[in-house]
Amino acid sequence: MTSIESQRPEPPSGPSRTRRRWLLSGAGVLAAAAGAGLAWWRLQPHAVAPGALDGPGDLWSRVFEQPDGASLAMQSFRGKPLLLNFWATWCPPCVEELPLLDRFYRENASKGFQVAGIAIDQAAAVRSFLTRMPLGFPVALAGSEGIELVKSLGNLAGGLPFSVVLGGDGRLLHRKMGKVSEAELAQWALLR
Amino acid sequence: MELAGKGTLGELGGAGNAEYPSMDDTAHEIAQTAARLVVEEGLEYGPAKRRALKVLGLPVRTALPDNDRVDDAVREYIALFCADTQPGELAALRRLALVWMERLDPFRPHLGGAVWQGTATRWSDIYIQLFCDDPKSAEIALINHQVDYDVRAVNGFNGETVDALSLHVRCPELGESVGVHLLVYDHDDLRGALKPDRRGRKPRGDLSAVRALLAEA
Numbered sequence A: 001m002t003s004i005e006s007q008r009p010e011p012p013s014g015p016s017r018t019r020r021r022w023l024l025s026g027a028g029v030l031a032a033a034a035g036a037g038l039a040w041w042r043l044q045p046h047a048v049a050p051g052a053l054d055g056p057g058d059l060w061s062r063v064f065e066q067p068d069g070a071s072l073a074m075q076s077f078r079g080k081p082l083l084l085n086f087w088a089t090w091c092p093p094c095v096e097e098l099p100l101l102d103r104f105y106r107e108n109a110s111k112g113f114q115v116a117g118i119a120i121d122q123a124a125a126v127r128s129f130l131t132r133m134p135l136g137f138p139v140a141l142a143g144s145e146g147i148e149l150v151k152s153l154g155n156l157a158g159g160l161p162f163s164v165v166l167g168g169d170g171r172l173l174h175r176k177m178g179k180v181s182e183a184e185l186a187q188w189a190l191l192r
Numbered sequence B: 001m002e003l004a005g006k007g008t009l010g011e012l013g014g015a016g017n018a019e020y021p022s023m024d025d026t027a028h029e030i031a032q033t034a035a036r037l038v039v040e041e042g043l044e045y046g047p048a049k050r051r052a053l054k055v056l057g058l059p060v061r062t063a064l065p066d067n068d069r070v071d072d073a074v075r076e077y078i079a080l081f082c083a084d085t086q087p088g089e090l091a092a093l094r095r096l097a098l099v100w101m102e103r104l105d106p107f108r109p110h111l112g113g114a115v116w117q118g119t120a121t122r123w124s125d126i127y128i129q130l131f132c133d134d135p136k137s138a139e140i141a142l143i144n145h146q147v148d149y150d151v152r153a154v155n156g157f158n159g160e161t162v163d164a165l166s167l168h169v170r171c172p173e174l175g176e177s178v179g180v181h182l183l184v185y186d187h188d189d190l191r192g193a194l195k196p197d198r199r200g201r202k203p204r205g206d207l208s209a210v211r212a213l214l215a216e217a
Helices: A036-042 A092-111 A123-132 A144-152 A182-188 B002-015 B023-041 B045-056 B067-081 B086-103 B113-117 B137-144 B207-216
Strands: A063-065 A071-073 A082-087 A114-119 A139-141 A162-166 A172-177 B110-112 B126-132 B150-155 B161-171 B176-186
Touching: A082 A092, A082 A144, A092 A114, A092 A182, A114 A144, A123 A139, A123 B086, B023 B045, B023 B067, B045 B067, B086 B110, B086 B113, B086 B126, B086 B161, B086 B176, B086 B207, B110 B113, B113 B126, B126 B137, B137 B161, B137 B176
Parallel strands: A063 A139, A082 A114, A114 A139, B126 B176
Antiparallel strands: A063 A071, A082 A162, A162 A172, B110 B126, B150 B161, B161 B176
16 A cells, blocks of 8 residues: 655755646636727727816815825815826736836926826735835825726726826826826826 | 444455555545645646546546545645645735735635635645626726736536636745636625535635634634
8 A cells, every 4th residue: 555655746846847837627718808899999088077177076176095094185286287197006007107107206296297196906905015116106095986086087997007197277188098108208297 | 333334344455455455545545646736736636636547547437536535635745745834835825815805805705725725835726706796897807907817617616617717926925926716606606605515614715714714823
């Protein structure tokens, strides 16, 4: 009878070993992404909901909680242009663009251009993320309210990341769905 | 009476002629080999048992030990060979599972498989069952966060085919990529899904149950 001792395995030869095959037995991979037409629709900013940027309950009247417990009133950004970025810790392109946004913030803060992030995520996740990647610009937390806000700004599918540029007068100057590039940011810096 | 009889037979078989191993010896050997495949290669019980037949050079139609038996062998194997590393690896995978369960909170996430049962090692994947009102909602959440995933159809615990959304996730604690599989069930499937098995263990646990497991350790 074979004892378990005699079957002692070789020690694992390294992290690359047999990992990572998929272990599920399945009927093959189906199409992961939606069709091209739907993708196009998703990536188009649609009309901004009436009253989203002016009137009672608009973006400017909102007050969000920050990861450290402080509150962040959108009203405090009035008067100067603002780049408002919606993100989540588990959205890879969001995480990729944050250093770019942070650099943009550092370079343009003295020129009166403001940046703020709204994390549509769990507070604990955002807190631990920010200890690993500290950001110079203020970050606020928003759950379902954030998703509703994103949709009211014309991002009807609710995809992240999502950036909007708002003028000092509170008007919408630009919207971007998906990851921003350095060239786009350079153009936005000229918007007022 | 019956149990005593079985025990005697088993003992006789175990001590019997090595040239003619009894069914029980064979099942024991399959269970041990399967356990090694489960622990060292992260295989699920079913595939591990079938692979064990190949490894041992046994005919395909050999009677297989039941999952409880493999489970015992897995726990024995871990206690013997991985007692120093496994608890840490299990905790790391449970923490990673918790992160994803929190992200997917609206879809009633439940942790299943080896990471829930406590037999996971660094080679194990994470299986999270979602009980959604709208079967497409979880997938839409992944798309909206631009998370890469594969979809495939797998057999669910309810006997029906369910979608599995599979992600590669980096586990910083283990320093490697872990497969996280999200199995999309209907909200209705949750009824009865927490009923303990024959050994009184719950087959899956929700967010608070996983948090409790981590707090225990």
